[in-house]
Amino acid sequence: MLKESNPSSITHPGRPAFFRCGLLAGLAVVIVGCRTQDLLERDASAEDGFDNLLQSVVRIDVRELDFDSGSKRFLSGVGSGVILGEDGLVLTNAHVVSPRAVEISVTLANLERVHAELIGWDHWTDLALLRIDLAEVERRNLTFAHASFGDSDALRPGQTVYAVGTPHGLTRTVTKGIISNTDRYFETNNGINGYETGYFSTWLQTDAAINPGNSGGPLVTVDGRVVGINSRTYMGAENLGFAIPSSTARRVVAELVRNGEVERSYVGLVPGSLQDLESFYNLEINTGMLINSVDPGSPASEAGIRPGDVVLAINDKKVDGRFPEQLPPIQNLIASYPVGAVINLTIKRGREEILVTVTSERLESRVGDEWAFEKWGLSVREVSRAFARENRLKKEGGVLVIGTQSAYPAAKAGLNRGDIITKINDETIDNLARMQGIYGEFETNPRSMLFETLRNQSVSFFVLKP
């Protein structure tokens, strides 16, 4: 399966990939007429551009907090990145540097190492933005180059590209390949350390060798322009690498600089491709987007939208979701409305055409905030709305146990990974802060506490003793 190429990352077995990513099984390499680029490679300005790019690629070393084991621990990892400007912004993958990073250091092309901080993070597109500590750069009298973006929309299959990065820690490695496909679609709901990715953009596919550690490094044209950010490979296969196109990256970078995150709208529709179903729905070819599933309790569900409905237009803009590759732009169109926007959907249901109005919510990840209660030997994650829907929990709220440390109070009480804590003594635990409050009381006044949990949807009680 697809795997992040950062060695520090853990691939979760996850739940079986279901309808949402049924496409991968059918991945076939499409190589269209390989055009040679030798002429361009001789071009002097292209050589300058490529040299400049090499000076802009950095190695990134990260130490991040990990809560998985019932305690706070540090994990370290290595990835790659590319400097975007004199302001010291570095673009990398969300799975290389996450908000849990506590120490980020960037190794410049001249092998000097400087500190950096996380500016913004977007797991949905697997992008993260760092800023090099410019004061340190100035103090130590260091210099760096920066790369410029190329146009990923102008790429053609067969075009020569290079991947630059730190595979297996081998700093500044250049590998060469071609663009294998410009518009690959796949998504996974837990691909970025448990976070979702791939719903709102397609990927560039390349046969340039991409290995663990290449993550976050640039995919560039012969003149050194960044057309993609290398992100994933298809494990077990050869030379199937995937990069986030620069068209997506530019948009996300702008948002991350402004906000530190990309706020997206959510309505709760799970689309499917209409391919071959047009006659069943009495549709013209290249019209509409099929709704495969509607998240329970979502705005779309509340508005009465049903699986099997076909969206013809979104705010009067016609949509065409005939093929799977066409779905991310439509998803992105919905996501790009401001949170709380009123969105008019023209829907075909049977013979009828109806207009449905939905008010969007803020898109949330299935992964909530995490924390470790070290005296209890218990690490937890807040239950997000998306997680509650996914697991068909009747009520939102609660915190999920993501790890216990053996022979500590939580493990001794019988709590297990996967349990959802819903109540402690008489207090309903609807968020992490509530639990942190109770832990605070415990620290000042240790005493036995009754935990009410859901385990496989069944209610269990446990007594946690000091």
Added chain:
Amino acid sequence: MIFGPFTRRLFFLFLLSAATSLGLKAAAPILELFAERVRCVVAVEFFVETESDRRPSTVIGLVVNDEGLIMILDGAIPGWLPPDNFKDFKVYTVSSRDSVPGTYLGQDSLTGWHFLQADESIIERVVPFTRFGTTRPELGEELWGVGVMGKDFEFQPFYLNGHLAVIQQLPQYYGFSVNGVATPGSAVFNREGFFVGWASNPIPQERVLYLENERYNVGIQTTNESGSFFLAEEVVPYIDRAPDTPLGRKNPWLGVFGLQPVDDEVAAFLKLDNQSAIVVSDILPESPAEAAGLEPRDIIISIDGEMMPKFSPDRVVTGYFERQILSREPGDPITLGVLRGSERLEITASLDAQPTTLKEADRRYFSELGITLREFVTFDRISRRMTDSEDTGVVANFVRPNSPANTAGLRAGDLIREIDGDPVVSYSQAVELMGAIESDVERTEFVLLVSRNGETSVIRIRKG
């Protein structure tokens, strides 16, 4: 694994039992006892037939009366399949190549045991176990039982022996011997020849396996020798519970699910001393439990005024509670003592007949389409966590591998919500729609809306 922690103790007990068995009084020679008693054991051969295959199965049965009634362990015959799927029952006496036909009578819901009527021609060749008298064995007592080899060995019986190591209530009383004393489904006797128990499935033994310096914890389970058995007192009272029809009688039903035991620490915290308790996770809508006012998270502490006894391990109490319900009749009242928050309540429910079970559910195989449709039952609602009682559908119970439906993405277990855009409202309507699709030669394709893991998908299936 229920027995895990306790198997380790068996070695101790084994030493103990070896010491106590030295001073036995004289009894009939084993040879004599064995030759007589193997006649209460039979081998039963049958086929389980499904849409695409027919699987042979051989199990061991116990002769329970003079008319050739045979009892078979729970699990030896799949209890979730309709009895129509079981074909060609043949009963063999041990050391024999000849069989007589058998008729499947059904499964008793309380014990889970299956009943089979062998053809009367077998009567002179078998003896019911009850003929030998029964007794409760003592700790350390020498026990022996009948092992039975496979069909290729003509069901050759063989002698097994051991000593009673411990008796445990789980919630039925089981005896355990350190080593195998009988093939599962066969009989266990003491040295005097009294029937002491019916061999159940063996406990997996915890073992540590070293492979090239790697250490693995493994559970090892033998298939034809078991050291665990139901004590005679758990067998004799139930030998007349053969159902009137193969589908069995309607079970009494309360409508609670997600029962979880309360552990010692929690019981102490709740000030429940020296007794068991059970948490109820969910109450089914329109069930007797709901009508009686039982609520999710209620903690049940007593049944009809009797505190629930303590068990080790704690989780045995859920089996005890279920047996308490099943030993009643539909229509019977049951009064539960309930702890709700700090309140103690008495709640009386009137048990109902259980809604349609999996094995009772109607099903129809559409052989040209390669799909079996099955009626949607309460079990589906629980396992799919469908909380809205309006939600329904029909289950794709079987999808033939590589059939067009399978290629299009339909999987066994999918819930079909719509057929060609028509919402599925009942099993009979779904069967009608599917039948029309199958028989319409003009049709080249059809469309299903299916639900799996709470997510739906539209699937287009080409015919043929």
